[in-house]
Each structure stands twice: as C-alpha cells, then as structure tokens.
Amino acid sequence: MDYNVLIDLDNKNEEYALESVAKQANGSVWLKSGKTVLLATVVIDENEFAGGEFLPLTVQYIEKAYAAGKFPGGYIKRESKPSDFEALTSRIIDRSLRPLFPKGFTNPIQITVLVLSADEESDLQALALNAASAALYVSDIDIKTSVTSCRIARVEGELIANPTMSQLHESTLDLYVAGSREDLLMIEMKAHGSVETELLSTAMVDPMIDPAMGVDTVDSYHANLVSEEEFIEILSMAQERLNTANKAYESAFDPYAKEPMTMELHEVSGTQQIEAYILEEHAEAVKEAIKEMAKSERSNALRKIRNDVLTKHEEWDKEHVKMALINVKKSMVREQILKEGVRADGRGLNAIRPIDIQTNILPSAHASCLFTRGQTQALVVMTLGGDKDAQMYESLTDTAQKSERFMVHYNFPGFAVREASPIGAPKRRELGHGNLAKRALECTLESPGHTIRLVSEILESNGSSSMATVCGGYMAMRAGEIELTDTIAGIAMGMVSEGSEYAILSDITGLEDHDGDLDFKVAGSKEGISALQMDIKLGGINLEVLKKALFQAKEGRGHIIDVMLEAEKKIETNPDLPTHTIFHIDPARVAEIIGQAGKTIRSIIEKFEVAIDIDRKGGKVKVSGLNREGVKAARRHIEEIANKKREPLPEYQVGDIVEGKVKRIVDFGAFIELPGGVDGLLHISKISDGHIKNITDVISIGDTINVEILEFKGNKISLGRAAV
Template structure:
C-alpha cells in the first residue's frame, strides 16, 4: 500500500532519518524528518499555473508546533493551538530565507511549505530538522527548485565548534549560529554570539557548510528513488525579448538620470515618472505595459549595479565603505526611563526603554516548558516611515524578525538579574526608513538602555552590508540604502561592540557567495561598526550612574526561607496589605530573596520595615512600638513586629494597681512595650509599666523590675 523510502545518516553522532511515501501522500512532496526523537512532518505543494498578471512569487512557509509533541495540553480557554508564537514565526522565516532564492527567475506559481512538529525530545531543536525536511520535500515534489539546501546549528564551547549542540549544551553558550546553504556556498546565517572575533565567526560558517554536505547528499540520494517528475517550465514568449529591448530604449536614460538624485523622495519621484512615461509609450504602441513591471526592476538593477562597479560610487554619492552621517541623541522624552533618537542618513529609530519589576517579566510557554524573559525588545515599522499610507495592525513576520535580531545583538551585553534586578523593555519606533532600520534599532536600543541607567558591559552598534556581484567582479557596500538592498545580492547585518560580534544575520539573493567575499564583508563591517560606536559616544558613551528618577527603585533584602509564609500570609493577605499600604511592588522568591520596587525612598523603607518586623524574632529586654488589638479582664493583647502579638498582663499595665484594663488602654491605642519573657507555650509576655510611654525609655531600675532593656523602634526592626 505504501511506496515507502527511507534515508538514514549518521550526523554528528546522532541519526538523521528522512522518510517519504507513508504520510501526507497527496502533497507534491512530503518528508518525515527525524533527529533523535525530534520529528517534523514537512510538506510542499505548488499550484500548476500562475494567476494571470501576478508579478511576484507567492511563497508561504508555515512552521507550527503542536503541544502534543511535548506531551502537553495547550493553555487558555480554548485548549487548542492558536495564532503563531514568536518562535513559530521566526522559524518560518528561517526556512523561507534560504529556499526563496533557489526558485527560477520569473516563477510566479503559488507554493506552500508546511512544517509540523510531531515530537520533541527536549534535546534537538526542531528548527534545523524542519529546514532540512522542507528542503527534502521540495526536492522530491517536482516543483522547480535549484536545491537541495542543507542546514546546521553550530555552537562554540570551550574554544571548539560543536555541531548541532543539544539544548542543555547551549546553556551558557558563546555562539548559537544557524547556517543554511547549497553544496556551492552559504545562503543564510542567523546567530547570537558573545563578542566573538571575525575569525571565529567565519570559522563557524566554514565548519557549518562542511558539516551539512552529507545532508545534501542524503537528500539527493532520496530523490533518486522517490522524486516526482519535474514540472515543465513555460518557455519565455518570443515577444519578451523584444519588449525588454523596447523598455531599455524608452527608459534607460531617464531612469539613470533619476538615480543621480541623492535624496530618496526626489529620486523615487523622478524614477517613477520615467517608468510612467515609458509605460504610457508602450500602451500607445499597443504593447502590454502590465508585463513590463518586472522588466523595469531588472533595468533599474542593471543601471544601479553597473554604475557602482564602473565608478565605485553609489546612489547617494558615497563610496563603498563610507557610512552615512549619524546623529545620536538621548534623554529626549522627559517621562521615559530611557530614550534615544538615532538617525543615520534617512533612517531613524526612536527607542524607548522602560524598567519594571519581576512581575513584568514575559512568561513564555513553549514546547520546552515555561520560561521567563526579563528583556524584551519590540520593533514597529509604521507606514509613514517610508512616506506611505497603509494598514496598521499586529506585528508582522518582518517586525518580529527584525526585533529578534536586535534582541540577540543586545542580550549578551546585559547585566545579570542578580546585578540589575529589573525587567527591561525597549520599544523601537521606526520613524524614517531608507535601509537597515534593524541596525538603527540596535544602536538606538543600546543608547536608550544606557540612558535608563542599565549597566551594559559595552555599547553595541550594528551595520548592514550589501553586495553587487557580477562576472567581472564584486563590490561590498557598507551601510546599504533601501534601493541597494532591493537591487543587490546580499543583506549582511553585523552587530557587536568594540570587542567583537554579538549577532550576525545574512541573506543571499543569488545561489551562493564565496568565503572570500564573506571575509571582506566582515572586515569592512568591523570598520563601519567601530565608526558608528564612535558617533554614538558623542551622544552617550556609557550607562548613567543611576536609574532615572521616574523609574522604580528596587531594593533587595533576604529573609529566612521558613519566614516566607509569614510574609505572604494566609491567601496572600499580609503581602497584599503591605503592597496596598506602601504603594510598592514586591516580588518574593523561593530562596527568601525579596525585591521591593518603589518610586520613593519613603515607600521602599516603609515596606522594608514592615517585612523586617514580620520576620524578626522578639528579644527579651527589647522595647518595641505596638498597637493594642484586644482588651480583656486580665490584660491587653498588643501587636508588635508587624504580625506578632503578645500579652500585657493587667499587673504590667502600669506601676500602680489597675482595677480595669480599659482604665489604662483601649483597642487601637499605640503603646510601647518591653519583652519580659515567654510562657510555656512560647507566647510573648510584655510589660508597659517598665517603659516610659512618652519617651520609650526603659525605667526598670526606677520601678524595681529586674533586667534592662534597650529602646528599639519596631518600625525599624
């Protein structure tokens, strides 16, 4: 019944298994990919005909994690998987980026890739398994695809590269890098590093590329047995060449003139007018102007790319290595805890940092279990940033991806929670964009955190590199414009400090690039990064000495673990009352660490005094402030040390004989009491007669009582 094929590979000490022909047989391509006990079902389906007039390639990739893969039931009211998590979105992008360049130029048929995590062994991350499985499914499907693609994760542990480290091995990592590519070269890189050198990063790329070659070979061998017949691609219509030639005649000169305009808006206006005029001429000649849309882009690319290779000068007049003018400003929002406006050319990011407490941490519910994050970075790209009017809604894949890239760049430089017990959130609002707003976010976030008083180890900056590669040579471009990104061959983002790289992301739009080009790009990026750090230092060179006056002040105290229950109280009654009465936020950890956040010293001290009063043990001979909570015929019960009650016997209420308790005290009275002992049940015995109620002085000697006390204010106990 099943036409089942299986390919097994010993890969880095673990078995990688690719199977097809048993599950999802109606998909064009279907592969069950397995590494250890992590299993991902990957499918590829393509539509045989393109929609008429469609001028883009409609590829969608959906990576989805099922809760049953980890033996879990989803949380929430509906108890089923809902909108994609941040990780699902990021992995979908991770798969999309290396496979998209490998479809034929001009291919416009809709293709959908779905990767479903069926099992997670808590050792092998499903992302690499999914990427390999999707590459294999496409290779088997018959859909035009110039693959296959291989992928690997590389760790750097104790000076050694590690292939596909487990989740446990990645704790305390120095490098987490995912690399994908073909047999010829690398197509995609995503990484987070702890200030590693360019040499170490390049070595990791080479290590990964060599490591996934056996995977590519395994996919090829599986395809030899199980691949479907390749689709026949339609031959270009004879009139296409003639149409391209006519467009070149009509528009080359005017478009080239438009690209001499260095200001973005003016350039777009001139180039747009040139294309509109050429389209009108085509229509007047009876030619199909709609078919010419993609041809205009090809013409623009030819003009821009060859101008750079011929002259060494770019659209805005810069050479290949110069970074656009930078202005770095901090403290621009008076009520924010930290703020920065980073402007580089026509790209601008307004980054705002907010400090919170442990209660503000993000709770992440994933297949690996529940975790908490005390650093969040949210990136927003409103339409006005590029002079457009468009739909605004929840963050898209691009916004999530750019935010995560900047998050990775900053995270290695953050202080530990023990050193800086704040939750940190940064929002980056892109207010202008003309190239690499994600790297502007890295720079602006670094400045805003330092402005908020976050003690970063070192400032972090980022730069985007581009590439123009033709048969006659190549040019690496520093700090690329938006047009250079669209019309170029590479988007290579590098972030880091003066000491090394913290994040590297690369996407290639051609089949691959050489390691020699990457080496040049990394060296040029380092020079650019150091220049940007110097410009940032003019705005703020290091973290401020203290957090902003508007930020909460967090004080940490420690109490015995056995006292935590008393601080919390039954059903949280005690801690709620302290929070309500003092206005503080209070976090209590299982080890007895208590973090108190307040906007004033008075609030903080009041909460500290209350908590210390609860956990303190009464000492014989010590005088405390107290409050009468109940009266009886035989004496008065007095609350002191927060939650501690003791009895003042009627004989200890005053120096003279007392006939009735309420002749001396009533419920609610504030009194001063001295601990004179404990009864057989451990209850505290108190005295008022040996304490001067006006001054709090111990007058035991004057009234003939034994023992001496030292005055102590219960609120400071």
C-alpha cells in the same frame, strides 16, 4: 511506519518515510528523529500565475500541542494564532528555500511543516528546515538541490555541531547556517552572555560593611562576543558539515524523487530595444531618479519616465516598458558602484550616512531615543518593570511556564515608506527584526531585578531599520541607566558583484538592498559580534569575500559607536525613571531589618515608598522605587540598622535557668524575651508535661516565667519550661 531512508549525522540521526502519508501533495515526508516526528508537505497551484517577479511562496510551521501531551493554552482549547517561535521558524524556512526557485517562477507554492511529536532535546528549527527541503526535493517540482541546516554551539570552549537543546542552553554561541553542498544561503548568529561566580570578601562587594563578616559570592557577567576571525573559522566548520550532509541527503533521496513537471517561467523578454531607447533618450532622467533616496520619490520619478516612453511609443507593452526601466535602473546603480566606486547618493563604498541621536524626548516614558541615520529613523522607547511585568511563555516541550524579562518589539507602519496601509498585528518581518535586535543587545545586559521592554517605532525607513533599532535600543537603555557590559551598534552591509569583480557597501539604502546581491546585518561592539543575520541572493558567497565584509562592517560599527558614545555623555535622565540599588548586609542582621512579624520592614516601605527584597541566606538587599531620593534614604536607613553596634549579650550555657517575659504567642509556642534582649522559642511541647489545647490557657503575653536553655541552633535559642 515504514521508513525508507536513514541519515546519520553529527550527534543525531534522521529517519524518513517517503511514500506513506499525504500522498496527494506534490511532495511529502515523514521525519523521525529521537522522539520527534514532523510531517512536511509541498503543494503547488499549477493553474495560477501571480505575474511579476515575486515568488508567492508561503511557509507554515505549526506545532501541535498533543505533540508534547498538552492541551493548548488559553480559553479555547484549539491551536490558533502562531507563537513567535512558530512565526520565526516559518521565516527561517522561507529565507532558506526561496533562493532555490528560478527567476520568473510565479506559481503559488505552500510548504507546511507539522510537529506531531516532540522531545525536549530536539532542535525543531533544524529538523523543520531539513523536512521541508526533503519534501521539496522528492516532489515533482523541478528543484533538485538539497538544503539543510547546521547549528554550531560552543560549550566550555568546545565547538559542537548539531547540539542538543541542553547543550545549547549551556552554550556561549548559537550559529544557525542553512545551505546546499556548495553555497551558504542564510546565516543567523547570536552570542550568549555567561555568569562567572567569584568568592569575594563582603567588604569588597560593599566597603560600608565590616570586613569581619567573611566572604560572599559575586556574579560577574561576560558578553562572550565573537571576533571576526573566529566567526570565519566557525563558519568554515559549518560549511564543511553542510557539504557532507547535503551529499548524504541527495544520494538517499534521489531514488524517491518524482518525475519533474514542466515549470513555466513568467519572464518578460524582448526588452533590449526598449532598454536601448531609454539609455539613449532618458539616461539623465533615470540617473536623477536614482539620486532620489526615498522609495516613494524614486518610484514617482521612474513612473514619469515610463509614462513618457509609453506616450511616444504606444505600440510597446506597458509591462515590457516597466521591466526595461527596472533593468536600466539596476544596471546603472551597479555599474556606478563597480566602475566608479560611487553610490547612488554620492557616498563612497564604506561611508556611513549622517547620524543624529536625541534621548529622553518623551517626558512620561521611562527612557527614549530618537535615532536617525540618513533617511532611516527609529524611535525606541524603554519601559522598566518588575517580575510581574515579565512576558509569560511556554514552548512546546517546556514542563512549566517561563518568564521573558527582556523584550524588543519592532513596529513598521506604512507611513515610514509613504504607503497608505493600516496598522495591524506584527507580521513575520517585524517579529524577525525585533528578534534580531533582541539577540544583539541581550548578551550584554545586566539587569538584576528589572523587566525591560524596548519598543521600536520605525518613523522613516530607507535601509536597515533593524540596525537602527539596535543602536536606538542601546541608547534608550543607557538613557534609562541600565548597565551594559559593552557599547553595541548595528550596521547593514551589501555587495554588488559581476564575475570576479565585487564591491562591498557599508550602511546600505533600500535601493542598494533591492539591486544588490547581499543583505548582511551585523551588530556588536568594537571588539566583536553579538548578533548577525545574512541572506545571500547570489546563491553563495566566498569566505574570503565574507571576511572582508565583516572587517568593513567592524570599521563602520566603530564609527557609529563613537557617535553614540558622544551622545551618551549628553544624556539627561528622566526624573520619573524607576531606580533601584543592590547592596549586602550581614545575614545575621536580616531579622532586625524585617522586625517582629515584619513590622520594621513594613515601616521602611511605607516611609520611603519603596519595594524591598532581601535574601535571608546571603544578605543581599534590593531596594527599588520611583523616587531616587527615597531609594537612597531607604538604603541608608537599612544600613544604619545593620551596622548599629550591638550591646554585648549575656553568655548563656545549655542547662542555665533564667527568668524571661512572654513576648509573643504563636500556634506552635511562645517567644520569650531573656535578659540582655535575647529572644528564645519555647515550643508548645515544652510548656507543660501534659497536652495543651490552647497555649493561652497556660501562659499569657507579659507573664514572667522561668525557662531552661535547651539548645543553640545558629542564632536561635530553644527553651523549655523550668520547674518552679
């Protein structure tokens, strides 16, 4: 492959072949970084116009199994439905590049990114955006702004730009930023929890255990939330990297950019006369329509105004009247916010809508929460399971399957916004919102032994159902007695700006999202941020303005958390909720809990209807079950066995010959019960001088034989057959 361009950046380099493959596309690039190879293409339909304001941009990021030397999983050995990672990566590319297209551009555009070769250290999301942007830049579509990505990780306190995947897995921060030389266009961030291991006496772990047992290791989980001040500093670092990178890209790609075609813009112009008429004759009606917070009710009110205008002025074009009415409505919303500091629903700029929280309203579910904020309502339901319930998945470069033990699934049916639409497979928006809520909650989760699934059913929506999912998800887990390191809430922020004037809005509605300049979702505790997502419609945002928005979000988040904490006090646990307990015993007593051939532990499981997992080496015991009293009783029973005082055992020395009884015969020898209740192993090779085919030909259960103490291995005694 003939590579035309080499880009050398922090911790990575990229090689581009710009004139070698897919030459019939409007733009194409072949990108190589390490062992990873991607092909990105851009194609525009020059003859079709979608009409309206919507840009019909389609992005498909597709991973080929052969890129990692694999066969596609499943019965059919061919790539088909995109994975969640592919869908989310496509969404990231779309959100990053969509702001580049001018208003009124409505030709269908298809951007395709194929992963043809991959290695486990490459950041495929970052490379995919860079490749897609490069293909658009060198195409004949008249957009000559480079957009690149920068990912920031924090490993052992040190910030790393463009980390490898190994570094990212060790990081307590994952910040992904996309932008041009001057402007930030999209931000995604999540904090990672970390485990710190401490040496503590076993008695400190569980005071019921004898302190003489020594020490044990205890994992202490920390959320590593990011403060607002720290986030701004890290974002400033990312912005500097983006500026440097985009200068390098544009300088390198300029010589290879095609001659731009003429871009036809579908603009509805000449509406000034109609707008003036609407303001003169229907201003009050428009104001009343704006007060209708539900999207369907507002649309109906505006439709009545539009029909009235068309009835009186048949000479006016319907589309012109529609656009004029949209412009008047938008300007009224924005002017009222900027000039009066009052929003369409009468709230102040930082006011939060009324919140109502009900928990465990579903009798048969393990836990549930109905979270309502204004006209946004999420029913979040939690289900607890074990290891077998975890979601199995495999990424392109994984060598083995992995298990996802915390899942957040978000569903947005049409009835939530009074739309007559069928419910089908989750779309990219639903996957994205679920992923955002998962990132917000996961870093504070302590769930040893549990698989947790949260399902958010959006029952009504008027602004930020994803943040309602975060709040409802936290409450559902607390209703299910899941321990979390901190209280997490989410809030959606917006902004309206004209020139140097701007207003930041807390807890935005759908109307403010549509007519505003910023969609900014931030989740976290009262102390810091756990997850963040920002789409900037302005083309960029000043960091000082962003800082103000972050602190206003922190204030709103604190208010929501206070309401949640009050609701948490009123939780009544579902009696059918599975429960578990984890405690420690002396590892030397584990064998007694298990019993001969597992007889003791099986009897405990059957008697108390529980599941038991024991770490033989560390003495960690986990008891779980559906019946709380059964779990408690099983723990007490195990602790009684473990704490039962042993009778002093006889002191044996190597070489002693004692009389014992054959207790159990196995393929490799026999277990002999010695005086004092001690068992020892008589290996098959020590039973007779000659070769033995069947042990039972020589000894039988119940026989009394003389044995010699040969060796002590920890708590085990090795025996030999003593001469008679």
